[in-house]
Amino acid sequence: MELDELTARLIDRYQHGMPLCAEPYLEMANTLGCSEKELMACLQRLELAGALSRVGPVFDHSRAGASTLAALAVPAERLEQVAARISRYPEVNHNYAREHHYNLWFVLTGPNRRHLEQILEELEKDTGLVPLDLPMLTSYRIDLGFALGGHP
Amino acid sequence: MIAPLNHEQLLDLRQCLERGLPRVSRPYEDLAEQIGAHHLQVLKQMQQWQEQGLFRRVGLVLNHRALGYVANAMLVLDVPDALIDEVGQRLARAPGITLCYQRPRRLPHWRYNLFCMVHGRERAAVQAQIQALLDQHLLADLPHHLLFSTRMFKQCGGRFAPPPSQVWAHG
Numbered sequence: 554m555e556l557d558e559l560t561a562r563l564i565d566r567y568q569h570g571m572p573l574c575a576e577p578y579l580e581m582a583n584t585l586g587c588s589e590k591e592l593m594a595c596l597q598r599l600e601l602a603g604a605l606s607r608v609g610p611v612f613d614h615s616r617a618g619a620s621t622l623a624a625l626a627v628p629a630e631r632l633e634q635v636a637a638r639i640s641r642y643p644e645v646n647h648n649y650a651r652e653h654h655y656n657l658w659f660v661l662t663g664p665n666r667r668h669l670e671q672i673l674e675e676l677e678k679d680t681g682l683v684p685l686d687l688p689m690l691t692s693y694r695i696d697l698g699f700a701l702g703g704h705p
Numbered sequence: 706m707i708a709p710l711n712h713e714q715l716l717d718l719r720q721c722l723e724r725g726l727p728r729v730s731r732p733y734e735d736l737a738e739q740i741g742a743h744h745l746q747v748l749k750q751m752q753q754w755q756e757q758g759l760f761r762r763v764g765l766v767l768n769h770r771a772l773g774y775v776a777n778a779m780l781v782l783d784v785p786d787a788l789i790d791e792v793g794q795r796l797a798r799a800p801g802i803t804l805c806y807q808r809p810r811r812l813p814h815w816r817y818n819l820f821c822m823v824h825g826r827e828r829a830a831v832q833a834q835i836q837a838l839l840d841q842h843l844l845a846d847l848p849h850h851l852l853f854s855t856r857m858f859k860q861c862g863g864r865f866a867p868p869p870s871q872v873w874a875h876g
Contacts, residue, residue, distance in 0.1 A: 554771060554772065554773070556772070563765070564765060564767065564772075567764045567765050568762065568764045568765050568766075568767065569762035569763065569764045570762075570763070570764060571763040571764040571765075573748065573751045573752055573755060573763065574748070575731055575733060575734075575744065575748065576730055576731055577726075577732065578728070578730060578732075579730065589730065593728060596728055596765075597728075599765075599767075602771055603768055603770075603771040604767055604768050604771035604772050605765060605766070605767060605768070606725075606766040606767065606768055606860065606861060607724065607725025607726070607766050608725055608726050608728065608764065608765055608766070609722055609725045609726035609763060609764075609766070610722055610751075610754075610759075610760040610761075610762070610763045611760065611761045611762050611763070611766060612722075612723070612759060612760060612761065613758060613759055613760065613761045616757070616758055616759050617719075617759055622808065622820070624815075636856075636858040637858070639858070639859075640858050640859040645859060646859070646860070646861050647859065647860050648857075648858040648859040648860075649777075649854040649855075649856065649857055649858065650854065650855045650856040650858065651779065651852040651853065651854050651855065652852055652853050652855060653850065653852045655815070658779070658852075658854075659859075685811050685814060685815050686811070687808040687809060687811070687815070687820075688808065688809070689806045689807070689808060690806075690807040690808060690809060691789075691790070691793065691806065691807035692804075692805070692806055692807075693790075693793035693794050693796070693797035693805040693806065693807070694797035694798075694802065694803075694804060694805040698762065698764065698765070698766075698767065698803075699767075699769065699774075699803045699824055
């Protein structure tokens with residue numbers, strides 16, 4: 554989608570640092586120099602274009618529960634079926650095909666580590682494929698979203 | 706004095722938040738109504754969670770692809786353990802890197818221990834950007850691999866909060 558000037562500023566300013574107050578959208582609008590109604594319209598346009606997943610907090614994996622990045626090496630002819638099987642878990646929030654021998658990558662989140670291990674064991678039993686289990690050990694960057702300007 | 710939320714309300718609030726804030730003028734009133742609380746109780750809890758570091762960030766959660774950032778690459782490197790913190794911190798500051806994590810090796814299947822995400826509009830440009838970055842930081846000789854995404858099967862927010870009943874479909 555093409556971004557108008559206000560939407561671009563909204564994206565650059567508010568992927569983090571959204572105010573925690575009774576009327577957050579009004580405060581954001583005031584900061585950006587527009588009306589609350591215009592701000593809401595921007596959000597709705599982004600959502601309709603499929604560009605906005607949601608507004609609100611992104612939970613810290615390590616504090617909000619457990620999470621891991623997992624990967625499977627899936628034979629090409631089974632990729633569609635295995636991917637669909639994985640996406641059905643509510644605990645899976647990202648599921649991508651990538652160019653590698655390990656060609657299916659997904660993020661699992663849940664209340665604790667044991668819960669994730671049970672899902673990986675279940676997947677291994679169901680698919681006959683052994684998942685890589687790659688939980689985060691260190692985060693070197695605080696997640697601030699991404700900058701529209703900083704990318705090729 | 707604002708009363709704290711009870712256990713069930715806390716779990717309900719977590720679940721509501723994972724679906725996103727309502728897009729109405731007073732979203733916390735909306736949430737408070739859903740969980741049977743006062744909006745000031747909800748706001749106070751939000752501020753506490755923020756202070757406790759439960760939120761990585763609060764704001765717009767975007768889908769890069771719909772914005773035209775269709776070249777999504779995961780750069781993985783095999784960094785000697787003694788150097789990983791230094792290399793991780795340097796790459797984390799580099800422009801265009803949105804995430805930078807250390808993860809465990811799984812030998813013999815998987816040797817890479819540093820993971821960076823890069824988003825861009827065009828594949829060739831992302832490749833060039835990453836090559837320039839590796840050259841600049843003298844990392845091009847380390848074993849590394851660039852995994853472009855070819856399809857997105859699912860993308861949504863994390864689900865951490867167990868349902869109040871504590872019953873899990875896959876438990």
